[in-house]
Amino acid sequence: MFEVAVIVPFRGEWNSLLPTLRALNAQTIRSSLFIVLSIDSMEKPPPEIAELADTCVNGEQAGPATARNRGWRTVSEPFILFIDSDCIPEPVWAQRMICKLKNEYEAVKGVYSSGGSKLIQRLAQVEFEERYRLMKRAEIIHLADTYSAGFRRDWLEKLGGFNQSFPLPEHEDVDLSWRLTEAGGRIGFVPDARVVHTHRPCWAAYFRMKYRRGKWRIMLVRKFPARAVSDGYTPQTLKLQMLLSVPVVFSLFLLPFFPAVTVSLVLFFLLLCIPILVAAATTDTSTLLFVPFFALWRGTALFLGVLRGLIGGAS
Helix, strand or coil, X not given: CCCEEXXXXXXXXXXXXXXXXXXXXXXXXXXXXXXXXXXXXXXXXXXXXXXXXXXXXXXXXXXXXXXXXXHHXXXXXXXXXXXXXXXXXXXXXXXXXXXXXXXXXXXXXXXEEECCCCHHHHHHHHXXXXXXXXXHHCCCECCCCCCEEEEEHHHHXXXXXXXXXXXXXXXXXXXXXXXXXXXXXXXXXXXXXXXXXXXXXXXXXXXXXXXXXXXXXXXXXXXXXXXXXXXXXXXXXXHHHHHHHHHHHHHHHCCCCCHHHHHHHHHHHHHHCHHHHHXXXXXXXXXXXXXXXXXXXXXXXXXXXXXXXXXXXXX
16 A cells, blocks of 8 residues: 555646646655546546556546545545646655654645746745745644645545535635644645646736635635634735725725825835735845735735625625
């Protein structure tokens, strides 16, 4: 029996999966890994894909939560790693994740190392870097997001795995993480377990993603109200930016009539941007001038998404 199973849920173009599977086969602890490709459809993989996985499992299309559950329930390894099919792990990724999972925690979380060369992708990576800085300082974190995550098998069984009522790749990993910490489990942060990813390539796509995140987050907070105060990875300044973003946008249109109000709101918003500006200054200085607009764009999307979640549910 292998010691570790790596679950890769997949639906899409087969060729897009090759970099991920090749990188998993190049892991430093490959001899300890059992790679499971869990296909979110009844389609069979081509031979060049199948030969890069130790097993392939299929099922009716039902979303990534179901595909991940199908994958880890197929095997019996005591440690389960999850990675998304559009992420490319560094060769030591699995080794570093398992080291911390074995010795200290019930779940672990890795990081994105990069997200693409376009401005919006670099700004999105700065956003992650701000969150990672927060996690490094936090005594407790409440997230093992599945682009780079690991769980002890007994805890997956205890919690019943992912909630399969989540039909989209949206907050099913947050739900599992929050249930784990509510049950007394601990999540460890592994900043040197890195995966390459391609973040949303345009501003509109990023806005739509954040809108969905806002909507699903408020729906999940209803189930876990304590996480509205702190979750160990969302900066408090981001919450204030979200609340202030729409008033700032409206005030810009009213600048000729109420200049003092507009200037005051903008200055306060800029003060709230200091933590993410610091993250940009230490990771990608060329994005600094664009950070305030990015924060306003992000805050507006989140605000509208939260509003939609409050008044309209999941539809």
